[in-house]
Amino acid sequence: MTIPETIRKGTTMTIARRTRWAAALGAALALVLAGCATDAGSSGGAPTLRWAVALPAHWDPVVSGSGAQFRILSLAYASLTEIDEAGKAVPGLAQGWDYNAAGDEVTFHLRPNLTFTDGEPLDAEAVKRYLERAKTQQNSALFGDLTSIKEVTTRGELDVVVRLTQVDYQIPLLLGQRVAQITSPKAAQDPAKLDQSPVGAGPFVVTENVPGSHVYLAKNPDYWNAANVHIDRVELHAAPDAATVVSSVQTGVYDLAYLEPTQVKPAKAAGLDVVFQPGFNASNISINVNKKPFDNPKIVDAVRYAVNRQEFVDKVTFGYGKATDQPFPPGYIAYDEQSANRYPYDPERARALLAEAGYAPGQIKLDLVVPAQSTAAEIVESQLGAVGIGVAIKVDPNWSTPFFAKDLTLSLYGTTGRESPVQTLTAHFGPNGPLNLSTPYEPDGFAEAVSLARRTPLESPDYARNLQAATRAGLASRALVFTYSQPNILVKSTKLSALPAIPGQLHWAGVKVTP
């Protein structure tokens, strides 16, 4: 049987059309795959870390301050000192330091032949100019941390002499990653530009920065510890919604991300590595005793007794945190056992204190001003409401302005802590402490207790005792009610090797990414 010409022709045409479609589809698929391949291998097969994280608004450490963002900035900047897994100060840019006999002067000895990524020498003069800028620049967020420093001078090219306003053995801890990420003095001549285009001497150098989207960094071969950095490229991407973090890491979009406690269970179920990094985190209810009704100590006490810390642990940290009534997690060297559970959860007593102060249940109505809606805020609202203190949660995206101007009456804060426990104490309880909502209020005896802790060498057998005494004195403050502590939780792909367990910090030396 012969096939008619028209049919054969039609069949041939259909086959030809199908072939063309298949070819087009194949080409499109190839292009898509090629695109994917290009994206995945943009580093040319070099070990690349893809990290989903809240991108810093400021890249100048002087402007960024000593909050949690220092962990990101530490990719681009190296610090004068670092800390080890025990939280002790160890060499960074400075290979050593000496105190004078009086304890009011410390000399840091820099490593030789250090350079910034713009080619400028990282010498004693550069460190001096950085510390002076941190103390004097108008928008410096660090000047409050440097009140112990009276003067900085240089001795030769490699010695930085720091003269202090008081005897203070905390300086090597203070001048670590949070406070002393050294910037290039040449780049710092234009602080606005430096704030968006970092120039440091850290393990990586920023090669591309698209605010709100991504930041790409390449390994800095001139970093003082470059031999131990095994990652060639870091890609920071704006963190996705918490609910999608696990699937993002699971599918290989990212290698590392911070994880909400609610996502630990699905991350583990997905076979990902969940890292509980030790730290100094502690959350609190911040109270302004300069404003009514907290000018009445009985109302503050009522709040203290109204707080059920275990509820925060169960519902905010999903059991991964700990209840704490101090600015440190239990077990930390500055944690004072004598002060533990000084105000246990006792709602009946809280109600009685309110009545003694002359307030009927519901008579007090306060705004709890927070930067974002949070489970912790709802718990505070519920717990204070249960004893008769009416709280309305007010979300203010510009919360930081009134908070640090000490204009709020009631708020919440979570500190990531400081490497220097004395710095943590003064930040919370000092008269000008940034986390003291009741400035210039300071509890009686705190200044003396802190001074003694400062004067105590870290290796002294009295150090822990004096530090804890300072904590005890600080906890007499009516301005803060601490609630819970939670570790930094990260999720990582199995491609990324273990992260060093440095408390509160992320260090990249020794970390490897399997391509």
Add this chain to the structure above:
Amino acid sequence: MLRRILGLTSGRIAVGILAAVALLAVFGPLLAPQDPLAGSTDILASPSARHLLGTDYLGRDVLSRLLAGSRLSVLGAVQVTLMALVVGVVPGILSVYLGRGFEWVTLRLADTLIALPFLVFAVAVTALLGNGIPQAMFTVGIMVSPLFFRVSRAATLSVARSPYVEAAVISGASIAWIVRRHLWAKVLPPIAIALANTAGVGFVVVSSLTFLGIGVRPPAPTWGGVLASDLGYLSYRPWAPLAPTVLIMATVWACNLLADAVRDVSGEAGRALLHTRTIRGRLAAAGRDA
């Protein structure tokens, strides 16, 4: 008109759902089996006899929160609709009669409002005026009002140029009389359709804003708020978003269905359609009787 709407299956479904939602708005907080704000240690629990829809991240009864949240969600949608109606219809009608200057200004204003993304604008206004549903809904109402402006203006224009209105004008009738006597009957049906549509839009907007945490102070429950909080705990309660989603979806669908039903029964064609259906129904009934 209601009788005619109820004559249609889609109309009966829409009215039924919206009546149920209205009842929830009025009696929802009373029907809530538990205190919608009271937490417990039983967090993220699965449905049980005690908690028919389980509990949320603070151990609060989800069913109670949905019931208690109905009022805020419905009132928000109603506020949007009424605001849009008042702000849109009156200038829409007057733009035909109050001269070229007023017409030009109102048309440009309507064009401007249409060009603005109303959800983003509502977020900006709540940032300026304070985080509350009234502020947000006031803004959205104004942003949606061009729909009413255009509908009422188009209907007015068609009537204003009709011979009987021109005759009334020549006879010395006042604008108010013309509007009352001739205009309302022609303008009301398209406005009713727009009203039902806008109510649906209002539900979507209020749910979207409360989903984002805008317009409501926690821990006050809303449908959008319950949905948002469920999404953070999908690995624990993957089915949880279903209940608020179905509520929002059914309400919006009912609004759109009602708009269709109003369109079907309004005007000459609608009345003829309904008349035909009625006759067919009577014939069918007569056939069964025989």
